[in-house]
Amino acid sequence: MINAKLAAKSHPQHQSIVKLNSQVAFGGKELVIIGGPCTVENRQQMETVAAHLSTTSVQALRGGAYKPRTSPYAFQGMGETGLEILAAVSKKYHLPVVTEVMAISQIHAIASHADMLQVGSRNMQNFDLLKELGQAGKPILLKRGLAATIEEFVMAAEYIMSHGNLDVVLCERGIRSFDNYTRNVLDLAAVAALKQITHLPVIVDPSHAVGRRELVAPMAKAAVACGADGLIIECHPEPDKSVSDAAQALSLQEMLELVNSLKPIATAVGRSISELAVA
Numbered sequence: 001m002i003n004a005k006l007a008a009k010s011h012p013q014h015q016s017i018v019k020l021n022s023q024v025a026f027g028g029k030e031l032v033i034i035g036g037p038c039t040v041e042n043r044q045q046m047e048t049v050a051a052h053l054s055t056t057s058v059q060a061l062r063g064g065a066y067k068p069r070t071s072p073y074a075f076q077g078m079g080e081t082g083l084e085i086l087a088a089v090s091k092k093y094h095l096p097v098v099t100e101v102m103a104i105s106q107i108h109a110i111a112s113h114a115d116m117l118q119v120g121s122r123n124m125q126n127f128d129l130l131k132e133l134g135q136a137g138k139p140i141l142l143k144r145g146l147a148a149t150i151e152e153f154v155m156a157a158e159y160i161m162s163h164g165n166l167d168v169v170l171c172e173r174g175i176r177s178f179d180n181y182t183r184n185v186l187d188l189a190a191v192a193a194l195k196q197i198t199h200l201p202v203i204v205d206p207s208h209a210v211g212r213r214e215l216v217a218p219m220a221k222a223a224v225a226c227g228a229d230g231l232i233i234e235c236h237p238e239p240d241k242s243v244s245d246a247a248q249a250l251s252l253q254e255m256l257e258l259v260n261s262l263k264p265i266a267t268a269v270g271r272s273i274s275e276l277a278v279a
């Protein structure tokens with residue numbers, strides 16, 4: 001029995017709606033698809049991505065300005081310059097932005113440039129950060145820890161909620177296992193379980209789950225079929241040149257084809273996918 005007070009579902013129909021902005025919300029009939037590169041690399045890259053995605057059913061833009069890299073020698077992100085690029089393209093193409101926060105010291109700057117703050121897997125149990133995000137004034141995308149149990153994941157959401165922020169969206173992004181053919185193992189049973197345990201919207205990140213672009217589309221489809229409320233998917237104008245996570249990045253054309261292929265699956269499970277994000 002999970003000891004969550006605020007995140008727990010109180011009756012079978014209990015479902016929270018978490019607004020990303022005045023037009024886009026998680027947890028309703030319509031699925032929310034977030035797309036963009038792993039890392040913000042430069043203005044031109046983000047312009048190209050946003051210009052393309054804004055003509056598709058993708059409703060929000062992703063891109064890291066502060067990157068949690070395994071090696072301290074790897075590119076760590078553009079920092080505030082990256083946030084400024086995100087804010088500028090967001091405004092120009094009418095796409096709300098989701099970006100990662102790694103430290104309490106970054107919350108203010110990120111909250112003033114982005115629509116939603118992402119807590120990455122490596123920080124899912126950074127309890128001081130979670131508590132502070134209770135006061136961030138922006139919705140939080142909480143990713144499951146690399147080896148977190150479902151209970152630990154729900155209780156991490158409870159930290160944010162109990163400190164004042166009820167706008168939390170959970171993201172299943174795969175967990176560590178013994179097989180390194182895929183980067184992680186996408187735990188779709190967790191998606192179904194979380195939908196039963198909590199009233200929070202649950203989305204899936206097939207990109208970090210599989211780590212290989214050829215497996216992203218099938219897992220995205222499975223995620224929609226099993227009840228996910230949305231997807232966050234990495235794509236890049238020149239995938240092989242991505243500064244980080246090149247192997248899992250889709251091209252912009254592949255992203256468009258994937259989103260279109262999800263529509264019949266969404267319909268089959270009583271959901272929908274937005275028509276164009278911009279009129």
Ligand code: PEP
Pocket residue numbers: 038064068119120121122143173205208
């Ligand atoms: C990311 O979304 O770029 C990321 C680093 O994800 P995760 O925290 O799931 O590894």
Ligand code: MN
Pocket residue numbers: 038039208234244245
């Ligand atoms: Mn990535």
